[in-house]
Amino acid sequence: MQITCPHCGPRAQAEFVYERTVDSVVPLDATPEEAMKTLFTRNNPRGVDEEIWRHTFGCRAWMVITRHRVTNEITAIRAVGPEAIP
Amino acid sequence: MERYSALSLLRGAFNGQKHWQPAWRDPEPKSHYDIIVIGGGGHGLATAYYLAKVHGLKNIAVLEKGYIGGGNTGRNTTIVRSNYRQAPLHNLFEFGLKMWEHLSDELNYNVMFSPRGSLTLGHSDADMTMLAQKGDAMRCDGIDAELMTRDQVTKFEPLLDMSRSARFPIEGAMIQRRGGTARHDAVAWGYARGADTLGVDIIQKCEVTGFVRDGDAVVGVETTRGRIGAGRVGICVAGHSGHVAGLAGLKLPIESQTLQAMVTEGVKPMLNSVIQTQSLHCYISQSDKGGIVFGGDPDNWPSYAQRGDPMIMERAIAQGLALVPALSRLRMVRTWSGVTDMSFDGSPIIGETPVQNLYLNGGWCYGGFKATPASGFTYAHTLATGKPHALNAPFSLDRFASGATIDENGSGPLPNSR
Known part of the structure; x- marks a missing residue:
């Protein structure tokens, strides 16, 4: 798989590390029940999900990747700021 | 079903080996089963086998979307062991290891446990x-x-x-x-033959596409071969647990x-x-x-x-x-x-779900093959009685909410850190 980093351009997937899905970032004001659900459950679809990845072995920036989990087709990549990091 | 033996081989040698029969039937799905196991891998077939053998149930089906043993049962490294530090894990795997030691005899099928x-x-x-x-x-x-x-x-x-x-x-x-290794296909085929002999319907090329609900309870499944009613439904599709549970509206820690x-x-x-x-x-x-x-x-x-x-x-x-x-x-x-199925603490999830009549056996991470007999035996107990078996009780789905996770690696709450 090749991922186009918003800052560095197309790079091998080996340079990137998956973190978690966008919807599983626990808000700081979450109740314990909400935090548990957000942290511990996933849609895990056999289809498209929005994922947070990091260009760890490159520019180290975080990004959100919209990817199909069977075909690995990437339909969108956007850079994110510190607000997306838990 | 004819027992396999040296004698039957010898007899076959004199009549052109004409005695061989198919090892399991290819039945049409009935309209209703007491228990439906979704997933015809080693775990699902073992579950059905022990439901029939130990609990004496007659009206059971295993639904498999492809062919039996064609998923992770055929895609592992066939290692069998019970060397885990934490008691819930080594107790479950040791129970399985003891079953492996007699499995070929039990099934009258050589699983080549070595x-x-x-x-x-x-x-x-x-x-x-x-x-x-x-x-x-x-x-x-x-x-x-x-x-x-x-x-x-x-x-x-x-x-x-x-x-x-x-x-x-x-x-x-x-x-x-x-510890050692076993022959992966033989495990699926041995359990399939054993279950079929005891009356279990093994239905291949039958993908579950949805659940039939009556209020909060599951009362059947929609499949590519039509609607099938069920008393209880057991998901046993590790690898795709998230997908199948999603059909019932569940989000899993997987x-x-x-x-x-x-x-x-x-x-x-x-x-x-x-x-x-x-x-x-x-x-x-x-x-x-x-x-x-x-x-x-x-x-x-x-x-x-x-x-x-x-x-x-x-x-x-x-x-x-x-x-x-x-x-x-x-x-x-x-x-x-x-x-x-990478679970969030590295351990399997076996037991009831928040949906009535729907049970889950999944989250085996990269270590499910060795557990096949133990998983099937204890899950059969859960499906037959509606209650956890002593060995699978620690692996309930609600352990993440209560904090009683079983994290052998101690590597935290994300599956990608294992």
Whole structure:
């Protein structure tokens, strides 16, 4: 798989590390029940999900990747700021 | 069903081997079953077998979207062992290991269980301390574990690189002598034949596409071969648990990842045991056919693709070659990958779900094959009685909310950190 980093351009997937899905970032004001659900459950679809990845072995920036989990087709990549990091 | 025996083979020799029958039927689905098991892998077939055998239930179906044993049962490294530190894990796997020891007799089907020893190498003082702790914990529960010195390891597995300049110097090891390997397909086929003989309908090419609900309760499944009613439904589709549970509106503490394995051309016997290590993540064993089987890390990101990243393969092979340099000239003939249910604490999830009549057996991460008999036996108990079995009770779905997670690696709440 090749991922186009918003800052560095197309790079091998080996340079990137998956973190978690966008919807599983626990808000700081979450109740314990909400935090548990957000942290511990996933849609895990056999289809498209929005994922947070990091260009760890490159520019180290975080990004959100919209990817199909069977075909690995990437339909969108956007850079994110510190607000997306838990 | 005719029993397989030396005598029946001999009789067959005189009548042109005409006595062979199909090992299981190919029935049309009925309109209703007392219990439906979704997933015709080793675990699902074992579950159905024990439902019929131990609980005397007659009206059971196993629904398989492809062909039986065609998922992760056919995509693992066939290692059987029970060398875990935490009691819930080693108790469950040990229960399974004891069943493996008699499984061929029980099923009248040769599962080729080969207890050649499961050797875990230690590469440092810290590794040896961890192995001693793990071995002590196992022995406290009556499970065999022995620490080996460097010299003992040298004698036991002579092809390991024992030089002091080795990339991963070997300080010693822990061995579980009763561990080993088994023939993956035979496990699925043996359980299928056993279950079919006891009246279980094994329905292949029948994918579940939805659940039929009556209020909060599940009362059947929608499939590619029509609607089938059910008293209780057991999900047993590890790798795709998230997908199938999603059809019932459930979100699970599971993320599906790819796990790769590979095998070399066949060579004469050169490895005596199943080699693992405390510090690396690499499994090496030799199949009965002679091929050297490698396994390693999962690809640490979600995927249902059943194909993985070559980098992960390279890492597993690099580790294997560093440990056993003699493997370097072998040619790799085949690689494959399965979709594993990576649970959030590294342990399986077995038991009831928030949906009435719907049960879950999944989250086996990269270690489900060895548990096949134990998983089937205890899940059958849960499906037949509606209550947890003593051995699967710790693996309930609600343990994440209560904080009673079973984290053997101690690596935290995300599956990609395993």
